[in-house]
Amino acid sequence: MLRDITLGQYYPTDSHVHEMDPRTKLFGTLIYIIALFLFNNVLGWLVVTGFLILAIHTCKVPLSYMVKGLKAIVMLLLIAAAFNLFLTSGTPIFTIGPLSISDVGLRNAGLMTIRMIYLIVGTSIMTLTTTPNQLTDGLERSLHFLNRVHIPVHEIAMMMSIALRFIPILIEETDKIMKAQMARGADFESGGIIKRAKAMVPLLVPLFVSAFRRANDLALAMEARCYHGGEGRTKMKPLQYHGVDRVGYLVIFIFLVLVIASRIVYPMLMGLIGV
């Protein structure tokens, strides 16, 4: 039932991308997203596609896992593409009744669809190869400088990792309570909206009670271990860069340079051909 939902979707396997420091991956993802919105011609598209294929290939995660995320945005993609197609002004290519498709619209719709798909697939590589804990660890270290302006980075990171940790627990709990109430004849599936909303009460009340109980227990357990926030706190596994990270940063840097170069070289090439 609910157990089948993958949220923290880490895919455990042995690859160079998995070995990388979370900071490298965060930085790489950031550059990748920037690059997605930087490229504006075929050359840039080739560079981005090349980088994506390289990442997919090295992370050893089956492609089907990355494509899964696309299912959720299919509707969004279609609607956005339709708006871009029909509502962009420009030289019309062909018209169907009141609707007309312009050359600019076609280009925009295409670019936007590619960007969205690449965004989902590319960022899912990061979440598939990094455990939620590593991710918050990486964020905490990367944003450490914000401490200077009195933003409690460690506390926020701690809250994030606790929240992430609790998602599967609460899903499991929901599953259990649902089953228990179903065993008492509860029906969560049939009836109108009001009946269904009412049917949620026997599920939500115990769920909230249990969430508060767990939160209480955790707070107590943390205090009993003398937790008092980030100041002076050391790590059992401090983040450290290795050889693979150096290669990673190099690849990311070359990728960024190529994308920027594509914007400059493409018009020059076009000029040479004489278009």
Add this chain to the structure above:
Amino acid sequence: MSIKLENVTYQYSPDTAYAITALDHVNLELRDGEFIGIIGHTGSGKSTLVQHLNGLLKATEGVIYYNGQNIYDKDYDLKDLRTQVGMVFQYPEHQLFETTVFEDVKFGPKNQGLDDKEATLRAYEALEKVHFPTDYFDQSPFDLSGGQKRRAAIAGVLAMKPAVLILDEPTAGLDPKGRDEILDMIAEMHKKSGNTVILVSHSMEDVANYVDRIIVMNDARVAFDGAPKEVFRHYKELETMGLAAPEVTYIMQELQAAGFPVSVDATTIQEAKEEILKVFR
């Protein structure tokens, strides 16, 4: 009136990196009126097994028959099955939600489509059965003690008058006194009603004194199935499964090994006492 499992296999998260086989081709027949103990180490598949009996989990492979009818048939009424095969989950008190104990117990009968009067009657009867103190009927279930919460929750299932009652670790987290009270109550109910009762536990000690049949689960399979005496004869194998026979079994085995003419089949302290006294008479 029986439940029959044929080649039942169940996998959690099939076709993913986390796939786990929790049941592996299980064949069982649970006859009417039996008092059965299902025992196994954590993760042996015992909870998964009982969740199949009322159709909460659907077997990946295999068939289950309730009174001769295949419960996976398209037109089979699973909701009706769940009222006939009552199930008390682990830590049932975590499922209480109503404003008063009484209302909470009425939840099941109401779902069965009974009118308020009948539901009230059923709730009253069920709370009596679990020896729930009358003074607390109108209390909020969240204000009760652990043992009382559990009684209220068990009453919530009993109020539906199931023909088969399944209890998943009904004594988990209770003190020894609370544990004995709950188990005595269950045994008493079984005696009075003659219904099938299935008790899931990881503790032999709990189960040995009460049930007439023990099913031992190990690694998603049925390892042993029989009367307590027969099962405890395999106490050495039980140990390799992370289980243990009741302490009485060990004492009797050692007494016999030391040359005393006692029977090793004694499973309860009472039986052991009789056996040992026989030697001295």
